Amino acid sequence: MAAKSSGLEEELTCPACYEIYRDPVVLKCSHSFCKVCLQQYWGEKGSRECPVCRRRASMDPPLTNLALKNACEAFLQGRAQRSAAASEGHCRLHNEKLKLFCLDDQTPVCVVCQTSAKHEHHKLRPVQEAAEKHKEHLKSALNPLQGKLQALKEVKQTCNQTAEHIKTQAWYTERLIKGEFEKLHQFLKDEEAGRISALREEEEQKSHMMKEKIEKITNEISSLSETIRALKQELGAEDVSFLLNYKEIQRKAQCPVRDPEEVSGALINVAKHLGNLSYRVWEKMLEKKEIKYTPVILDPNTADVHLTLSEDLTTLTWNNEMQSYPNNSERFTVECVLGSEGFSSGKHCWDVDVGDVVTWEVGVLKESINRKWIPQVTPEAGIWMIRREKGKLAAWTSPPTPLSVRRKPQRIRVQLDWDRGELSFSDPSNNTPLYTFKYTFTERLFPLFWTKGYGASLTICPVDVSITVAIKS
Numbered sequence: 483m484a485a486k487s488s489g490l491e492e493e494l495t496c497p498a499c500y501e502i503y504r505d506p507v508v509l510k511c512s513h514s515f516c517k518v519c520l521q522q523y524w525g526e527k528g529s530r531e532c533p534v535c536r537r538r539a540s541m542d543p544p545l546t547n548l549a550l551k552n553a554c555e556a557f558l559q560g561r562a563q564r565s566a567a568a569s570e571g572h573c574r575l576h577n578e579k580l581k582l583f584c585l586d587d588q589t590p591v592c593v594v595c596q597t598s599a600k601h602e603h604h605k606l607r608p609v610q611e612a613a614e615k616h617k618e619h620l621k622s623a624l625n626p627l628q629g630k631l632q633a634l635k636e637v638k639q640t641c642n643q644t645a646e647h648i649k650t651q652a653w654y655t656e657r658l659i660k661g662e663f664e665k666l667h668q669f670l671k672d673e674e675a676g677r678i679s680a681l682r683e684e685e686e687q688k689s690h691m692m693k694e695k696i697e698k699i700t701n702e703i704s705s706l707s708e709t710i711r712a713l714k715q716e717l718g719a720e721d722v723s724f725l726l727n728y729k730e731i732q733r734k735a736q737c738p739v740r741d742p743e744e745v746s747g748a749l750i751n752v753a754k755h756l757g758n759l760s761y762r763v764w765e766k767m768l769e770k771k772e773i774k775y776t777p778v779i780l781d782p783n784t785a786d787v788h789l790t791l792s793e794d795l796t797t798l799t800w801n802n803e804m805q806s807y808p809n810n811s812e813r814f815t816v817e818c819v820l821g822s823e824g825f826s827s828g829k830h831c832w833d834v835d836v837g838d839v840v841t842w843e844v845g846v847l848k849e850s851i852n853r854k855w856i857p858q859v860t861p862e863a864g865i866w867m868i869r870r871e872k873g874k875l876a877a878w879t880s881p882p883t884p885l886s887v888r889r890k891p892q893r894i895r896v897q898l899d900w901d902r903g904e905l906s907f908s909d910p911s912n913n914t915p916l917y918t919f920k921y922t923f924t925e926r927l928f929p930l931f932w933t934k935g936y937g938a939s940l941t942i943c944p945v946d947v948s949i950t951v952a953i954k955s
Contacts, residue, residue: 583612821929
């Protein structure tokens with residue numbers, strides 16, 4: 483019966499679209515097609531011919547193949563009924579209830595199918611038994627899928643949090659950048675006003691000096707011009723009169739007249755106002771602490787949710803209220819934060835102000851360490867640090883090495899020599915060595931800072947910046 487149905491379905495299939503005929507029409511050559519398929523073919527071909535035998539068709543509209551149309555409708559109706567019966571648990575071929583399951587073909591069968599040649603020598607089980615077994619298998623396969631679904635949902639949630647945090651970070655960072663530049667702009671405006679004021683003051687002073695000098699010279703010119711006029715008048719007098727007044731005329735002619743002073747030092751000292759202007763402004767900014775340099779900057783993307791960082795990223799503070807940070811892969815799940823820059827060569831040094839904080843840790847760790855779960859804090863695990871807890875100071879070795887100090891250090895100096903494999907800790911107030919790790923470093927190291935306790939803060943200290951002018955020969 484299955485073969486007969488398959489052959490019938492083949493007979494009822496359109497040779498153009500390979501589907502059951504829809505509104506079939508017949509040509510004079512006896513070939514039948516779906517009406518839509520035939521019209522589409524003629525439109526693309528540009529001529530009326532049979533798609534199978536290429537025989538030209540008449541210009542009259544093709545006739546509907548009623549017999550084929552009725553056969554197609556009957557076939558589709560029967561197939562729909564068989565599908566409905568199968569959906570209700572009945573065999574499509576025999577309309578018997580499906581009570582058995584063929585293990586070889588992995589399909590439900592009826593009692594008639596069981597005795598057919600198709601399922602001869604096949605293993606059969608009751609439907610209920612087979613369903614229970616397959617459901618157990620499906621449940622086993624479903625568990626890891628549900629786990630992956632949950633993991634995907636968690637990652638999506640993290641991505642959503644990260645997207646929102648990116649916007650917050652951008653807004654917050656932009657605000658701080660504008661604030662820092664506003665301070666620099668104000669300093670430069672004040673410096674500009676001060677220097678222009680000094681220029682105006684020098685201009686006023688030297689202009690006043692030149693005004694006095696011009697007035698003095700003008701008076702001297704007027705006096706000397708009057709003397710010359712009088713002498714010329716005497717030269718025009720009669721001889722007797724001239725000789726009678728000669729001594730007085732001679733005295734006036736010999737009146738001492740000073741040589742005019744050269745104009746010197748009267749111009750604006752342009753070099754003083756313009757020379758190395760930007761350099762001297764920068765130098766003044768350093769003197770007034772307008773420019774600070776901190777050798778290590780904290781990375782907010784690594785900070786635990788209990789830590790808040792200062793605007794300049796140099797201070798970490800423990801807070802009992804958790805921050806809304808996204809759970810990105812760089813972030814720690816313990817109360818610590820890393821420096822933003824790692825070191826894989828050279829010498830590096832930074833001071834940490836620990837003040838009166840009761841519990842803290844300072845050191846370095848390797849880049850590849852698992853930031854979500856740290857099994858142990860030892861050099862072998864990739865962490866080198868010293869710790870203060872319950873009033874005791876210790877180097878975090880295995881087991882910890884107690885450190886004896888006369889007084890509690892307020893600052894800790896960390897000195898890393900990556901190439902020589904040394905990490906040293908000391909008290910910079912009196913240069914007292916505390917502990918030195920010696921290890922062959924093989925990967926990038928990041929500064930590590932940890933604290934716990936309400937309000938506990940650690941601060942990375944800025945260093946003094948000096949200017950050295952080197953002239954290359």
